[in-house]
Amino acid sequence: MSLDDLDEEIQNSYAGFDDELTLSLDRETRNELALLEAALEPDETDELVRRAIHMLFQRTVDTGKLDFQLRSSYDVTYDEYLSGMTFEEMTGADQYPSMDDERRYQF
Template sequence: MSLDNLVENVQATNSELKDADYDLDREACTELAMLVTALDPEEPDELVRRAIHALFDSYVQTGKLDFNLRSEYDATYDEYLAGMSYDEMAGGGQTFPQDEDEGRRYQY
């Protein structure tokens, strides 16, 4: 294959994506077409899913997700996963409900 083949394949994929059910701007459509051409997934949807996972992982690893969550919700992703704040995890301000079963839910 040559550069000419690559250009043709990207342009063809780009045209197909424009007819698909994606609401993408021109730049995103061209980038997705290049990725589809290079990686040859079964469906372009697979690359969209991978992109979401990559963006999510990037935001978690760099702390951007926690920054945005803390700004908007005063919580972090770890707190969200744990279902309790850091203060609650450390035992600060901990009060247990009267119900015996519920009170032991997070005791170790």
């Protein structure tokens, strides 16, 4: 897969999200959400879910897990996604033909 594939998949996922999501919560998640709501007193519970998504995203980026997953699936990193081009495209390394190591030093 490539940067274009990743971009297309993100756009498709984004288009599939409505302003509201319906999700099911298990018992442990309900308990944790109730405790957080009581302690943090947000204006609405949705705010806690938004914060949780932001925190998960930031942690995934900071630990390098996002880059690992993107490299495994799409052969790009988060920085490459943000810039819209791969490292090879940035440095011009994809402009040169590959070297034939067997014939490299033959005249």
